Amino acid sequence: MSDDRLTHDEWAKAVRDGDLLGQQCDECGAVIGSPKAACVECGARALETVSLPTTGTVYTETTIGVAPAGFDGPYRVAVVDLGEARVLARLEGDAAIGDAVELAGVVETDDGDPAPLFS
Amino acid sequence: MTDAQIVGVGMTDFGVHERPLPELFADAAFEAFDDAGVDGPDVDAFYFGNAMGGQTEDDTHLAPTLASHVGMAGVPCQRYEDACATSSNAFKHAVRAVEAGQHDVVLVGGVERCTPATGLETPAMTSVFATAAHRQYEQPTGLTFPGVFALLTKRHMHDHGTTEEDLAAVAVKNHRHGTMNPRAQFGKETTVEEVLEGPIVADPFHLMDCCPFSDGAAAAVVASEEVAAALSGTPVGVAGVGHATDVVPIADKAELTATQSARDAAAQAYAEAGITADDVDVVELHDCFTGAEVLAVEALGLVDDGEGGTAAAEGRTALGGEIPVNPSGGLKAKGHPIGATGVAQLVELTEQLRGEAGDRQVDDATHALAHNLGGDAATTVVSVLEVVA
């Protein structure tokens, strides 16, 4: 296994520090918002870890009314378009599709898994 | 290569069943056996779908358990898990095995319980369903499955002007169809106003935009053309099956409103069947949420892109309209016991092509299409059935 393949553990630590990590493919240039072991576009394993922009726009969003066990609704979830990639995130405030948002921290599950929080 | 045919179908009522999975499944399997004119010992293999039994019922390795329960112990069994596309994936593999001459007669089926009869109330079952989302990059946001389709649908509303009233019209249509299906979980009509007054599950979906939690089972006997000719069941031909997947998670998908796996699976199924969308007479598609039907009618080519929103409101997809969609009531009104849903669609379409669908019969239907989607539209299986000449 490659030493520099981005792991979920590294991604989680970074996002808690305000650094949203993604990957860029050395072969085709694709930028990937959710870390993988190979490029989703071309399958190449040569992925470089990059810091994604922490500002973007709301691509789509929803307000969850009926939440899973361990979550208290209502809360908002959004796909945020960062230009070169998209990420799924919690959304606070009233931003609608197309509105500008920025990384404002993380929300943590009871299991200690973070999700990016945009506002 | 030979052709595969469906020679027998059966399903339970969908709703609440306070019964163990083997007992529930046996009712569907025996109905399919009797319809086909076979019994357990005539069946060469079992292709089985159950998505969540390990999580919901502490029940795994179910395929040989069910085979033993219905008189076919000893046959090769395989169990599929593909979220909501579970039993149509089983169907695909059953069809390919028969076409290849591996088996002559196989049983395909699915069973699932999702209601509080399992002991799990809505928050716990919502959590189980949410496990089909990406464990690291989706689940920690608190995304639910209504939420997944809400994200796709909100983008469609933004791009094409689809309204909450348009979505509600899908529920109204499918509830109306469901009143004509004695096996449907919901047997009563609803109105746009009633849908819009319901509580929000995941914006824009109100409670009545969402399919219910359901228990149920469905089964089909698939046989080679040669063997089917010797059986008493009225055969329906399997003209084509397409199966495609898309990138996981949602945020990495190139397009959110395309449901690309459905477009790819449909293209495969149409090509194998030698038809186009215009040749399809009746459709059962995966309306887990009203917005899912809007995306699916576009992905399948039944209406042009951007027209899915208004298709139900304009009556185009109703019984008597230009292309009847979900005459059974769909997942919305008939119910959605996850692992049984794909085969239940085929039960309805087999009855439609035989002319046995009663009040909801589509006249002179010769080609029928099933669209069964799993996860965040990451999996879709599309099957085309046809009348045997």
Ligand SMILES: [Zn+2]
């Ligand atoms: Zn690449």
